[in-house]
Amino acid sequence: MKVVIVGAGPSGLVTAKSLLENVDANFPFDPIILEQEDDIGGTFRYRSYENANLVSSKQLTSFSDFRLPLSHPDHLTLEEYVEYLRDYSNHFKLTERIHLNSKVINVARHAGGHVVSYVTRDSRNSEWNSEANTIHTPYIALCTGLHVVPSWPLIPGIEHVIAANESSKTPVTFHSSEYKKRSQLQGKRVMILGTGETGMDVAYEAAKAGAKEVVLCSRAGFLSFPKALNDFEVLGLRFDSSRPGVPIDSLITNLAETAYVHPWVASTHIRWFVSDFVIKRLLWVLTGTQAGCNQWVGELEPERLGRAYVFLNKSHKAMPYINRPYRNRAWYLDYLSRYIDPAEDSPPQTDFAVDLAPFPTQFLPNGCAVFTASKRKDYIRMKDRDVRPELVIYATGYTQEFGYLDKEGGYPTPGEANVRNIVREGDETVAFIGFVRPGVGAIPPIAEMQSFFWISLLKGQVRQPIPPPHYHLLVKETARIKYGVDHSTYMSTLAKDIGAAPGIWEIWREYGTHVLVCYCFGAAFTTFYRLVGPYKSASAPTIIKTELWDTVTRRGAIGNFVMGVIPMAFYLMLNAIALGLGIMWAMVGGRVE
Template identity: 35%
Template sequence: MAPQRPLKSSKKTLQVLRPKNAGKKVQKKTPAASNLASLDNDLPDGYVLSQHPFYRKFRESLMVDREPQFAFYIGAIKVTYTRGIAAFGKGTMKVAVIGGGPAGLATLRFLARAHEYFPIPPIDVQLFEAESEIGGTFSYRVYEDAELVSSKYLTAFSDFRLPEDAPDFVTPQVYVQYLKDYATEFAIWSKIHCNTKVQAIRRGTDGVGHILTLMQDGFSSQWACDAVAVCSGINGNPVMPYVEGIERVPTVIHSSRLKSRAQFGKDTNVFIMGAGETAMDLAYLAVTSDAKSVTLCHRDGFFCAPKIIPVPQPMGAGPSNEGGRPNKPVDTSVASLFDTAYVHPKLQKSQLLWMYYDQWIKKMHWLISGTEEGPDQWVGQISTSRKYMDSILLCKSDKALPYMSAGKRSSSWANRVRSWFMNVPINDTDGKTIDVVTWPESIDKNGYVQFEKKLPNDSSIPQDQLKPDVMVFATGYTREFAFLDKDYPCVSQTNVRGIYKEGDVTLGFIGFVRPAIGAIPPLAELQAQLWVLRLLQDKFPKEVPNTRDPNALASYDLDYQIHSRGNYNFYETKRAVDHESYAYQLALDMGSAPTITYVMKKG
């Protein structure tokens, strides 16, 4: 068993270990409350009495679950503790936040400053991050030339923006620095514990409260609290689907381990497995590396929606805004007014709006590029059964697209006429291409890929002659919470807006929804606000009543989940949502969506 010691923190904590001065004469009687303050000053570093009366605070500050009865020292004071008397839910509220990414930091901030907005005592909230610094996947799963697929306008938190001089799409390094600046701005560094892994969480006595088992620098400790926010992110354990004969490929890695072009090697045949944003980024890295060929494999196509729609060229005269500003980011052009906001619930829940968006997007793409998929996407089409905008997770990385479409564009008379009137710019690929094929069924004894289903128009190379040297699986991650005891609900059971399970608000999952087009951090910020509000209403019903401001709309249910089509249900598997609808739903639930009358009065 690992040795036990308290957490490292800038804040003094109660230590359940015998201090150096424990050899002094022991006072058998627990000191009176009036003497506690003076005793605090005599304690060595790491030992502190935080609140009176002593036993109440100690029960809430319990860090170690040992024998049924054990003794510990506070300075020279010996105290005997009998397990089972811990009383959660009284005195100072304690909350644990797991994960130091955007979701965790936003949740920490709202909890740490809740007493500034409600008449409640300060909350003792601590954030535990397993890695050596905050930032989550933006710090540790980053590759060469990476940049965010959501714009700085949407990705930033509501009251702390990215710098004005930052590009529309920042690098992960810039975003991590932004998160550090956020922690500084709201003074939450002292509550962040890096290099601290949460190994287990179990219910407290009689199912009340939660006890965390933590590992820090090889030392194990436990921390008891009233509530837990799981903010560990959607990028958990890497997934690598098995392909028969995969052992015959010389190099097989997951995208989480690929950092630079050099890893593709020289004169190699590279296979990118997957068709999401990471797969597209890595395909671009591969085709601009020293690799001999690049092939991307997909299961049922993809729909590419570039972060910025290219400015079409009218009548072959060159870009229409040459020397001017480019188009604005797509994620800033998604309307919510009279779409999700201030729309009759029956209309919002109907298919009429989705039918309009579906036809608008497809026809506009065809007008400017000749294909209904992403602009200039001539390969990797989605099957007809699910090619509908209410069921698709859009791929917002498009650097690889010109290499995929090279040589595949229609040469029909109709397309030539259309492209003469208007067409997106065609980027020069210097003769390089990316082949797009279906998912391989197996790899034969000679190392060649075999396919169950062939799409001959997708590949310029006969599919029986594809022999990979390097295979990169950009196939995502599973959401696993091995640290949660078996009696806890999982994400799929969070029936209150995908945040917590009804009847157990003390365990929240923040940051586990994925917008079809949008950004996770601002949605996580709203999730954190709603969860903290419901938690406080449960803990402090008198101080934080569940009432609605007269200028706020009453809550009602919106249709915010991405729909299921063609045997694909991205809400069930990825918690996929429509960004604007989900954000408005959370605002309605919190009572922060103003009435149209109130908005008009404000001008």
């Protein structure tokens, strides 16, 4: 039973591995991976750049049963992650199923299934062969990822910037996917369009490369947090980078936050709003600002500030340079608590600043940028500045294209995958794996859970009817990106759908108190969903008792009380109230959904 997987990034690899481990007499899956590049790794290999690191932790990002050593740093370089994927492929014997230099050119429906046409690349001249190969298959998994086709927003007058710098021996404009090393930025007046994690990375690299000027442009602001919680000082007690920090993506606990949540509590998203309220006040106490963690400019609109609305920006390295013109806090408040910027990025070592600015509306004939007028602090500071970039970098994200899907076949797009964002109802033979983006979290572990869900769906093992989704980030109808999800809620939802979400008593009876406590205090790690159910793994208890337990205990007693016990108690009370009201509602004939 051939299954064609398009793409040999993490999503494609874990889908192939999951299929192979769930072969049975009725579903003798035989996956084959088609990858158009000459190696595996996808975005992590071919759109990487110097000094790039994952902002998601190894604890969350690693696949459920193939872990990194406990001694390994929490956050991997991109090179290390690609090597991890290579080791994963070798360990689970996926390499022999991967066809590199194989580009899919057409997918069409045929005889109750699909026919996939692809061409191969000639190793002698790197040209694509004209003769196509075909594979007939009942199932297709599209795992090409969210970050493939660069997005280029049109800015009137950009040609004036190019003309003003026509003598430059290097490109004057390029997409961030083409950025590779600091030498591309050295000695230039650099403008970066976009304040996502890549834009922030490039801004920091430009500052360190010795750029003459760095202007970082933001459409509507961002929410900045470091990828690991350390570098704080509270009443003279210092929590700095000399000791392991707590990865920010491992802080949301399971009990009553994603597991055992009443439908009414889930549908109102009250957990998100309460946690936003508390976090904003805590940030003000610790850093003096509610806009983000030690973020003094670039704040989001109040109605979009919080985990319910945006993708957390965990590339925090540029913030010392961005904050410099704006940070203003009384010395006595800094004595009570403060965020400590890295020494190498703090005055007196350097007084260089990265200038934050609104997105330019146009460039004038002399190459000068005109910024979107507003009441934002960055606009007020920059409106009279003569900004004439020598280099414009579009860190403006990516779009997804599926031109190889036959138009006559009525194939869905990821946006039309209305069953858990994986398949379209009634068209379960075509799956989109890895096409959601978590607000805080990582795509690879989500892809693993999505592959489990798809396999269960094909085998008729998904709980029916499928409950309504309550995991999407809350965005306006006009928003460009509508595939955002809350990582923990989405993972937990998929686990419940396939019967892999463990019960408290079930965990305690089979695995004991140690695993139970870790499950309650831990985040939505994929390994937790392999304790029970159809994808149960013998390695899960050991991983939980060692690596994941280390992540929980690293918070310390105070951290676990503040970030664990208090929210658990509050949300348990909230769910108990909802349960009581639901019982009364049912007694008078109402339905709880």
